[in-house]
Amino acid sequence: MSDEKIDYVVENKPCLVSLEAGKKYAWCTCKNSKTQPFCDGSHKGTDMRPMVFKAEKDEDVLLCACKATRSGPYCDGSHNNLEDVYAEATPEEIESMKNSVLIAPENGKALLDGGAYVLTPSDGNDKIADNVRYQPVIAEEDGATKLSLHRLIVSPGTTSWLQYKGVDTVLYFVSGAGTVDIAGKQFSVDREAGIYVRPGEAFRVITDQEMTIYATACPMLSDLTILQEHDTCFDESQQERYVAFDEKTANVMANRFYQELVDTKVGCNEVTQFIGQIPLSRAAMHRHLYEEAIVILTGSGRMWTGTKWAEVNTGDVLFLPHRQGHSLECTDDGGMLLMGVFYPSGSPAINY
Numbered sequence: 001m002s003d004e005k006i007d008y009v010v011e012n013k014p015c016l017v018s019l020e021a022g023k024k025y026a027w028c029t030c031k032n033s034k035t036q037p038f039c040d041g042s043h044k045g046t047d048m049r050p051m052v053f054k055a056e057k058d059e060d061v062l063l064c065a066c067k068a069t070r071s072g073p074y075c076d077g078s079h080n081n082l083e084d085v086y087a088e089a090t091p092e093e094i095e096s097m098k099n100s101v102l103i104a105p106e107n108g109k110a111l112l113d114g115g116a117y118v119l120t121p122s123d124g125n126d127k128i129a130d131n132v133r134y135q136p137v138i139a140e141e142d143g144a145t146k147l148s149l150h151r152l153i154v155s156p157g158t159t160s161w162l163q164y165k166g167v168d169t170v171l172y173f174v175s176g177a178g179t180v181d182i183a184g185k186q187f188s189v190d191r192e193a194g195i196y197v198r199p200g201e202a203f204r205v206i207t208d209q210e211m212t213i214y215a216t217a218c219p220m221l222s223d224l225t226i227l228q229e230h231d232t233c234f235d236e237s238q239q240e241r242y243v244a245f246d247e248k249t250a251n252v253m254a255n256r257f258y259q260e261l262v263d264t265k266v267g268c269n270e271v272t273q274f275i276g277q278i279p280l281s282r283a284a285m286h287r288h289l290y291e292e293a294i295v296i297l298t299g300s301g302r303m304w305t306g307t308k309w310a311e312v313n314t315g316d317v318l319f320l321p322h323r324q325g326h327s328l329e330c331t332d333d334g335g336m337l338l339m340g341v342f343y344p345s346g347s348p349a350i351n352y
């Protein structure tokens, strides 16, 4: 699409469409069609043409309706930048949820609509293996189907070799610094950064301070295996693994920003990890096609899912099943910083 300012927005949200394998579709590019996102012939008399494409498989996709995408026919999140403010909840939406029920946590977990939840991890739930304490915070029994999440707290020393057997592993460093040894290759790591461990590799953490780490396994695997020794080799075909947060290169999305950490640029094709900052605000209710885990790094607020809501605070974990409507509200003047990780991979800016 052109870089020119779009002065007429058909709809600043993508359309959820079920494509059929082998079928051809004509995506409207002129903005005049009344059957968005598809062409209805309204471009006639202009020099615009629809973009014709063939679906390779049966799948649900989000097609761009705003026509600002640079990845037509698919939404690339550009609709979020068409206005100065990210789509926030309207007074009508806020009014419609005024009877939503505040869910108080039970055993640290506030269960919201559709299986979404807010969890405050408790140290009492940790298992211990030498100098690492760990607990699942998103697992199969919580309703997750795509990814799992463990919180690891590492004390000074060297951990055993750890492994999520046969799946992608993505680590995020919340606090502390040290070295991550991936099957014999060592990386210096610090807070506000992520690292990718490829399927089949084991890893260990070497540190002289306490570190808090979140470990995502994808596809879903709830078991973290503790090994006495590693018999795996570092996959030399993918040397780059570590990505640190750099505010200067973050993607600006209206009045908020995000930066992808672990994703395809370090060879991770299944899952995307990002860090994002949101201002004092309440997002409009929206959905994603992916299953998502969020860790609140700083700040506090509320998670709304339609008929229910829960308080969220620094250190909490949020689980969002795919297609679950939700709205995260930040109630801190200083904003909220969060780490998100989701499957299937893509852009965190894409929602509907």
Ligand code: FES
Pocket (backbone or CB within 6 Å): 011, 012, 013, 014, 015, 063, 064, 065, 066, 067, 068, 069, 074, 075, 076, 077, 078, 079, 080
């Ligand atoms: S709807 Fe156009 S980029 Fe998302």
